[in-house]
Amino acid sequence: VLVNGASGGVGTFAVQLARAFGAEVTGVCGPRNVDMVRSIGAHQVIDYTERDFTRSGQRYDVLIDIAGSRPGWACRRVLTGKGALVAVGGEPGRWVQPGGHVVSLLAAGPFVSQRVSSVNVVTCEETKRNLVTLTGLIEDGKVTPVIDRSFPFARIPEAVTYQEAGHAAGKVVITVGG
Ligand SMILES: NC(=O)c1ccc[n+]([C@@H]2O[C@H](COP(=O)([O-])OP(=O)(O)OC[C@H]3O[C@@H](n4cnc5c(N)ncnc54)[C@H](OP(=O)(O)O)[C@@H]3O)[C@@H](O)[C@H]2O)c1
Numbered sequence: 001v002l003v004n005g006a007s008g009g010v011g012t013f014a015v016q017l018a019r020a021f022g023a024e025v026t027g028v029c030g031p032r033n034v035d036m037v038r039s040i041g042a043h044q045v046i047d048y049t050e051r052d053f054t055r056s057g058q059r060y061d062v063l064i065d066i067a068g069s070r071p072g073w074a075c076r077r078v079l080t081g082k083g084a085l086v087a088v089g090g091e092p093g094r095w096v097q098p099g100g101h102v103v104s105l106l107a108a109g110p111f112v113s114q115r116v117s118s119v120n121v122v123t124c125e126e127t128k129r130n131l132v133t134l135t136g137l138i139e140d141g142k143v144t145p146v147i148d149r150s151f152p153f154a155r156i157p158e159a160v161t162y163q164e165a166g167h168a169a170g171k172v173v174i175t176v177g178g
Helices: 011-019 032-039 072-077 098-110 127-141 155-163
Strands: 003-004 024-029 044-047 060-065 079-087 114-117 147-152 171-175
Touching: 003 011, 011 024, 011 032, 011 072, 011 127, 024 147, 032 044, 072 079, 072 098, 079 098, 098 114, 098 171, 155 171
Parallel strands: 003 024, 003 060, 024 044, 060 079, 079 114, 147 171
Antiparallel strands: none
């Protein structure tokens, strides 16, 4: 499994979950977060300032594309013939908000041999079952939230600005009271 955007709020969970389910995991992140991504279970880490994962020659069964930093055609190049591309994030498009990158990946889906899907955040039919599974993994210590910084409630604007800069290591937390 390749996780593009492995060091962020979504990616730190994706890496740990893939590892917990027995995958051989490669994470893509910036230079500051290479050690952290390895520490949460990635077997290999690619620093995107040094190497373009779409040109490594390596093939993966699953690509979880959270950063959306490379075009769809380049992403599909790293997948095996029957591999799966999960489109999670990326820059908003000019015409389609949010997630022009996600929409363009999905639009190409019917024309390629690989499976292209997104995250279902609308109906969430499996929420309960997923939460029970997640709870078990957290209790077993296989999944632990990575927290970059905490901000008090009154500093939410600062927290959002920090998170939106796109390089927080894991989650940014808002604390209330005490
Ligand atoms: N579809 C959904 O259900 C869903 C849910 C939540 C979020 N999202 C979307 O997912 C995306 C990420 O969310 P997040 O909360 O994880 O964001 P985040 O915490 O800001 O993480 C961004 C990640 O992208 C990496 N990154 C930044 N520039 C990159 C580049 N040029 N090449 C490769 N990687 C790069 C960052 O690495 P470094 O920090 O190491 O540089 C980091 O791992 C957003 O677009 C968000 O809207 C989707």
